[in-house]
Structure formats: C-alpha cells, structure tokens
Amino acid sequence: MIRKALPYLVVGLTCFGAGAFATRPAELPPITLAAAQAAQDLLGLHFSDAQLDSTLSNLRQNRASYEALRKLDLPNSVAPAETFDPRPLRVRQAMQPARVPDAGKLPKLSKVKLPANRGDLAYYTVRQLGELLRTKQLSSEELTRFCLARLKKYDPQLHCVITLTEELAMQQARQADQEIRAGKYRGPLHGIPCGVKDLFSAKGYKTTWGAMPYKDQMLDENSAVVERLEQAGSVLVAKFTLGALAQGDVWFGGKTRSPWKLSEGSSGSSAGSASAVAAGLVPFAIGTETLGSIVSPSTACGTTGLRPTYGRISRAGAMALSWTMDKVGPLTRSAEDCALVLAALAGPDPHDPATLQAPAPFRYAFDTNIRKLRVGYVKTEFDRDYPTKANDQASLEVLRKLGVKLVPLELPTLPAGAMRFGLSVEGATAFDDLTRSGRDGLLVQQHRYAWPNTFRSSRFVPAVEYLQAQRARTLLIEAMDRQLQGLDLYLAPTSSASLTITNLTGHPAVAVPNGFRQSGLPSTITFTGQLYEEGKLLALAKAYQDATDFDEKHPPLFQ
Numbered sequence: 001m002i003r004k005a006l007p008y009l010v011v012g013l014t015c016f017g018a019g020a021f022a023t024r025p026a027e028l029p030p031i032t033l034a035a036a037q038a039a040q041d042l043l044g045l046h047f048s049d050a051q052l053d054s055t056l057s058n059l060r061q062n063r064a065s066y067e068a069l070r071k072l073d074l075p076n077s078v079a080p081a082e083t084f085d086p087r088p089l090r091v092r093q094a095m096q097p098a099r100v101p102d103a104g105k106l107p108k109l110s111k112v113k114l115p116a117n118r119g120d121l122a123y124y125t126v127r128q129l130g131e132l133l134r135t136k137q138l139s140s141e142e143l144t145r146f147c148l149a150r151l152k153k154y155d156p157q158l159h160c161v162i163t164l165t166e167e168l169a170m171q172q173a174r175q176a177d178q179e180i181r182a183g184k185y186r187g188p189l190h191g192i193p194c195g196v197k198d199l200f201s202a203k204g205y206k207t208t209w210g211a212m213p214y215k216d217q218m219l220d221e222n223s224a225v226v227e228r229l230e231q232a233g234s235v236l237v238a239k240f241t242l243g244a245l246a247q248g249d250v251w252f253g254g255k256t257r258s259p260w261k262l263s264e265g266s267s268g269s270s271a272g273s274a275s276a277v278a279a280g281l282v283p284f285a286i287g288t289e290t291l292g293s294i295v296s297p298s299t300a301c302g303t304t305g306l307r308p309t310y311g312r313i314s315r316a317g318a319m320a321l322s323w324t325m326d327k328v329g330p331l332t333r334s335a336e337d338c339a340l341v342l343a344a345l346a347g348p349d350p351h352d353p354a355t356l357q358a359p360a361p362f363r364y365a366f367d368t369n370i371r372k373l374r375v376g377y378v379k380t381e382f383d384r385d386y387p388t389k390a391n392d393q394a395s396l397e398v399l400r401k402l403g404v405k406l407v408p409l410e411l412p413t414l415p416a417g418a419m420r421f422g423l424s425v426e427g428a429t430a431f432d433d434l435t436r437s438g439r440d441g442l443l444v445q446q447h448r449y450a451w452p453n454t455f456r457s458s459r460f461v462p463a464v465e466y467l468q469a470q471r472a473r474t475l476l477i478e479a480m481d482r483q484l485q486g487l488d489l490y491l492a493p494t495s496s497a498s499l500t501i502t503n504l505t506g507h508p509a510v511a512v513p514n515g516f517r518q519s520g521l522p523s524t525i526t527f528t529g530q531l532y533e534e535g536k537l538l539a540l541a542k543a544y545q546d547a548t549d550f551d552e553k554h555p556p557l558f559q
Contacts, residue, residue, distance in 0.1 A: 031059045039460055045436075047456055054448055058457035065418035066465045069472050072414070080470030081477060082324055085353045092350035100361040101232075103343035106188070107336070107366045107542075114138055121146060122280030123554050126337040129283055130188040133180060140180070140191030144173040144235050147193040150281045151238055154558060157262060158279060159254045160272035162198045163205050163239040169193065172235040179233065188340045190233030195285045197273050198239040199246060199319035202226045209319045210251035210269075211244040212442040213434060223317025224349050225286055225328060232344035240272030240285055244443050245431065245451050246293060246321045252444055258300045259555040260521050267300035269293040273331045274301040279558040284332040284341055288318065290325045291423060291503050295526060298511040299494050302522030303331045304541070304551060306338040309532050310506030311354035312362065313345045322426040324470075325503055334551050335510060335541035339364055342534060358532055365535030370402060370543045373536065376409030376490035378498060388523040391515035392493055395525045398547055399491075404540070409490050412479035416501045419469045419476070421461060427451070428458035435459070473504055480505045488536050489529040498528060508534045510541050513550040522553075 029035070036052045036059065047055075087095070112131040115121065121129070121143065132138040148166055155161040176191035201207045201219035208215045222230070229236060241256045243249050249256045249271035256271035258264045259279035266275040270287025274297035277285050287294045289307045298305030306329045313328040320326060330341035346362040349355045382392060396406060431451070434440050440452040447453075480501065484490070492498035494511055502509055508531070511524040527544075529537030545551045 028063070031056055031063065036460070043459065045459055051453070051456055054453045055457040055460070057448065058453065059460055062421050062457065062461055062465075065415075065421050065469070068415045068418040069465075069468055072472055072475065074468065074471050074475070078471045078474050080467050081473035082470055089350060092353065092356065096350045097348050097356070099347035101187075101344065101347065103339070103362055104364040105367075106340075106364060118146065119559075122150060122558070123333065123552075124283070125334050126192055126283045126332060126340050127188060127334075129192055130190065130340075133176075133191040134185055136180065140173040140176040140235060141170070143191065144169050144193050144237060147237050147282050150279075151276070154279055154281060157557075158257045158259060158266075158275050160241050160256050160266070160275040160279075160281070161238050162208055162210070162241050162251070162253070162272070165202065165205055165236050165238060168202075168204065169235050169237040172230070176233050176235060186231075186233035187344070189229070189344050191235060192284070193235045193237045193282050194229060195238035195240045195273065195276055195282050196225060196229075196236065197242050197270050197285070197287050199242055199288065200225050200239075200286065201317045202236065202239065205239060207239070207319075208252070209245055210242040212252040212444060213439045215252050219317070221317055224314035224351065225318065225345060228314075228345050229286075234344070237282060238276070240276055243268035243271055244445065245427075246288065246290065246319065247451055248445070249297070250445055258521060259558050260302060261519065262557070264300070264519075264521060267296040270297050270305075270331060274298055274303050274305065277301070277303045277331050277333065279555060284330055284337055286341075286345075287329060287331050288315075289327050289329060289503065290322050291420070292499055294329050294331060295494060295499060295509065295511045295524070298331060299524040300521060302513045302524075302550075302553065302555075304334055304338055304510065304512055304545075305329065305331045306335075306342060306510045306534070306538070307508060308342055308346070308534055309358070309508045311352075311357050312342070312508070312532070312534070314347075314349035314352040314355050316349055316351035320430045322423045324426065325423055327506075335512065335538045335545055336366070338510060339366075339534070339538045360532065363535050365539045366542060368536055368539040370404055370540055373404065373488045373540060374486060375399070375404050375406055375540065376484070376487045377406045378411055378490065378492040378496065379408040380410060381493050381496040381498070386493060386495065387517060388493070388515070391523045392525050395514045395544070396491065398544060402543060402547055406491070407487065409483065409487065411497055411501055412476060412483055414472065414476050414479055416476060416497065416504055419473050419504055420500065421458070422466055422469045422473070424454050424458040425461050425466050428455040431455055476501065477505050480507070484530060487530070488533065489527055489540060492526050492528060494524045494526045498526065502528055507531060508537055510537060512541050512544060513553070514548070515550060522550075
C-alpha cells in the first residue's frame with residue numbers, strides 16, 4: 001500500500017511543509033483526497049475515505065495558516081510560548097509557595113435582610129447570601145434545599161444539569177451550619193450553594209465531559225477546584241452541562257438553553273454554568289475557557305463571567321483540552337462576586353505547574369480610585385458596524401461620566417487567527433485514543449466543524465508547524481505587552497479580535513452585561529486587564545455595574 005501511494009507522498013509532503021525536497025513549486029499543489037490518503041499511510045493512520053474527505057477543508061485552512069505564519073520574521077532567538085519544567089511533582093511539592101487565601105478587605109455592605117418572599121433569594125448575590133448566613137438569618141441547609149428545588153423544577157426546560165450532587169450537598173450544608181453556629185466562619189462562600197462544569201472531577205459522582213463516550217466515567221478524585229470550594233465552605237449542588245468535550249452547548253442529553261429565550265442555546269462550552277446562574281438556580285458556578293467558553297455563554301445568558309489570567313486557578317483534576325490555553329473561572333451575577341470566588345480558588349498548586357508562575361497572590365482592589373486608572377478602548381473595533389454597537393457606546397459613555405478617561409488603543413496586527421490551530425492540535429493529542437479507536441463516532445455532533453473531524457484533521461499538522469505557531473505566539477505576547485504599556489486595562493466589544501488574542505496571551509477578562517439585543521438575548525461588553533491584575537479589572541467592572549442595572553435584570557420565566 002505504501003508503494004502504491006508513493007507518487008502522492010511527494011504531494012503530501014510538499015503540502016504539509018515537511019521540507020523534504022530542495023525545490024519548492026511556485027504554486028502549492030492542491031490538497032486532494034489522494035494526497036490525504038498518502039499522508040495517512042506515512043503517519044500510520046487508518047481513517048476511511050469519507051472521513052478523510054471531510055478533513056480536506058480543514059487541511060486547506062491549516063495550510064493557509066502555515067503560509068501566514070511563514071511570513072513572520074522569526075529569528076532563532078524566539079522560543080515557543082511554552083516552558084519546559086524539569087521538576088518532577090515531588091520537587092514541585094517541596095518548593096510549593098505558600099497559598100494566601102485572604103485577599104484583603106471587601107467594600108462595605110449595606111445591611112442585608114431576609115426577604116419576606118423567599119423566592120427573591122434566587123437572585124441575591126453571593127455577597128448578600130453570605131451575609132444572611134453569617135448573621136444566622138438563613139441556614140445553609142434551607143438555602144441549599146431552595147437551590148436544589150429550583151434545579152429540579154427548571155432543569156427540564158434548560159437542560160443545564162448533568163448530575164445533582166444532592167447527598168453531598170446536604171452533608172456540606174449541615175456542616176456549614178454547625179461551623180457557623182460555633183463561630184467558625186470560613187468566609188463569604190461559607191454555606192453558599194454552587195455548581196461546577198462537569199469536566200471537574202468530584203469523588204463519588206460521574207465526570208462525563210458532556211460526551212457520550214464518557215457518560216459513565218467515574219474519576220476517583222476531587223479536582224483542585226472542588227477541593228478549594230470545599231475548603232472555602234461552599235456547598236456543591238450540581239455538575240453542570242458542557243458542550244461535548246468543551247465545545248458548544250450540545251451534550252449527550254441535548255442542547256442547554258438560554259433562560260432568556262428557550263428556543264436559543266446558551267452557547268458554550270460552559271453552557272450549564274451560565275444558564276443555571278442566569279436562571280437563579282445557583283448563586284455562582286465554575287466554568288472554563290480555552291477560546292471563549294466563559295465569555296460566550298455569559299453573553300448568551302447575561303451573567304458576569306471572569307476568565308482569570310492563565311494559571312491563576314489550578315486545572316488539576318479537570319479535563320484537558322489545551323494545556324497552554326485552558327483557564328478556570330467563575331460565572332456569577334456581579335463583578336464583586338467574581339472576586340469572592342477567585343479569592344477562594346486562586347493560588348499555587350504543584351499538580352498544575354502553570355499556577356506556580358504568578359508573581360503575587362490575588363488581592364481585592366475595590367478601593368481603587370477609578371478616575372486614576374489608565375483605561376484604553378479598542379477604537380477601530382468600537383467604530384465598526386455590529387449588532388450591539390449602541391449598547392457598547394452607551395457603556396463607554398457611562399464610564400466617561402464616572403470620570404474614567406478612555407484612551408484609544410489598537411491591538412497587535414499579528415495573525416492571531418492563524419495560531420488557533422495549536423488548540424486543535426493539543427485537543428487532538430488529549431483525545432488521541434478516542435480518535436484512533438473510532439469511539440469518536442459516539443459523539444452527538446458529527447458535522448465538518450465538530451470535534452471528530454477537527455481531531456482527525458489535526459493529526460496532519462506537522463510538529464514543525466505547531467512549534468512555529470507557538471513561536472509566533474511569543475511574538476504576539478511581546479507585541480501585546482508593548483501595546484498595553486502605560487495602561488491598567490482596556491475595553492473591547494465582546495465579539496472582537498481581542499477574544500482570540502487574549503486567550504492566546506493569557507490576559508484576564510470579564511464579560512459584563514450591558515443591555516439586550518433585538519432578539520431579546522442579553523449583550524455584554526468585555527473589560528480586559530493586565531496579567532495578574534484581576535483586582536483592578538474587577539474594581540472598574542464593579543463601578544460600571546454600580547452605575548447601571550443590567551446585572552440586576554433577570555429572565556421573566558424564572559422569577
């Protein structure tokens with residue numbers, strides 16, 4: 001078979017930039033099914049002709065990305081945006097820096113009273129509920145039963161829950177009540193119900209990754225996120241849906257819905273986390289983002305979603321999609337609540353080396369004088385025509401009225417989109433066995449842009465091209481740093497080039513509700529901060545929310 005394919009190997013190797021020949025044609029030959037067949041023989045793959053045919057458009061797009069990246073000047077001195085760590089886990093554990101869970105002082109809170117109508121608790125913030133629990137006006141057990149009841153009532157409409165963790169939740173709630181009565185108050189998350197995206201493992205419960213091949217998977221460990229939530233005294237009530245293997249909002253049980261419009265999906269991949277928080281089923285939930293999976297569902301559902309700096313929160317015990325891009329963050333009802341949750345989760349973990357890079361622990365910065373912040377805005381993005389332009393322009397005006405001086409900013413012009421295939425390569429690596437075993441056929445979605453075809457296509461990306469993309473990413477990181485010199489943070493439309501760029505560079509961002517679209521779905525605007533400066537980022541987002549009421553709007557069907 002290899003001998004018969006030899007005429008095509010010349011085409012295949014040339015197509016994929018293997019550099020095996022001294023001469024390069026002026027025009028690259030087309031990527032055909034025959035070329036893909038020859039290439040898979042060389043690589044030891046066994047995809048069917050139909051599967052290979054589906055990869056062709058991806059292979060052509062990848063080759064266009066290689067060509068775009070080859071135009072960049074990449075001196076020998078430019079290393080890939082990945083750092084080799086020779087320290088084994090034992091050594092990392094011995095060198096682990098101290099974790100500082102105390103993030104400082106929070107803003108003064110007005111007196112909180114238990115509402116006469118208990119149903120109003122559905123949209124109280126974490127901070128407000130925490131005060132009710134601290135002052136013993138409300139028990140964690142009562143609040144937990146309240147959330148479980150809403151989850152059971154509304155999940156049939158939203159399809160946001162994969163597993164209710166009711167037994168664990170009641171145990172944790174009773175323990176929280178005992179500790180609070182005894183004066184052992186752990187902080188603002190103590191006794192607060194929450195949920196996690198079902199890619200975080202939790203002992204005794206399935207961790208399905210939203211995907212049919214893993215729907216019965218049991219992982220006998222707690223993820224770092226679940227452990228830290230437990231340490232903070234929070235109560236885990238549910239594991240929420242995610243689009244299969246962290247893409248989109250379609251999982252093996254259907255499509256998760258936006259509570260604002262049940263005919264619309266909640267976007268993904270933190271689909272259930274956003275939907276549940278927006279519908280008042282839990283006060284906060286944990287999601288992850290690789291390329292928009294916190295920001296996008298926050299926009300579809302109207303939650304405040306924080307994507308922290310890469311490495312702020314440990315991913316140990318969580319499904320890996322892209323080791324160099326995956327990030328963990330909270331979806332809440334306010335920027336202040338995002339800060340509370342981040343403070344409980346952030347910190348070093350030797351099981352996730354990325355968390356050992358932070359120069360300092362997270363600190364609240366709500367006492368920041370926002371008028372002294374140096375804030376940029378991506379002028380060309382705001383100037384273009386797009387559906388939510390009026391909402392965004394109104395948001396900029398609110399900030400100006402608050403005394404914030406907005407400085408025009410332009411983002412780097414490097415081809416960030418051409419670097420995105422690195423994510424797919426890492427994902428294909430993470431799910432190599434799924435692809436080669438053929439079990440990818442069990443995934444619900446099988447179209448050209450779904451994971452099965454993406455993973456197959458990524459098997460044809462040469463290692464050289466992947467590393468070249470990582471070197472180009474280094475240039476992007478440096479260019480972004482130059483562009484942000486002198487600024488504390490900046491604003492951009494949520495749907496803009498900033499999303500791809502900052503997911504590649506690791507900058508923190510928070511999506512904040514700022515109105516509604518003609519369809520009736522919410523809109524958001526995105527605040528992006530300097531690396532490890534979530535404090536200032538959330539301080540400005542809170543000031544914006546204090547001056548507006550978009551974060552206090554709730555879907556009528558779930559009042």
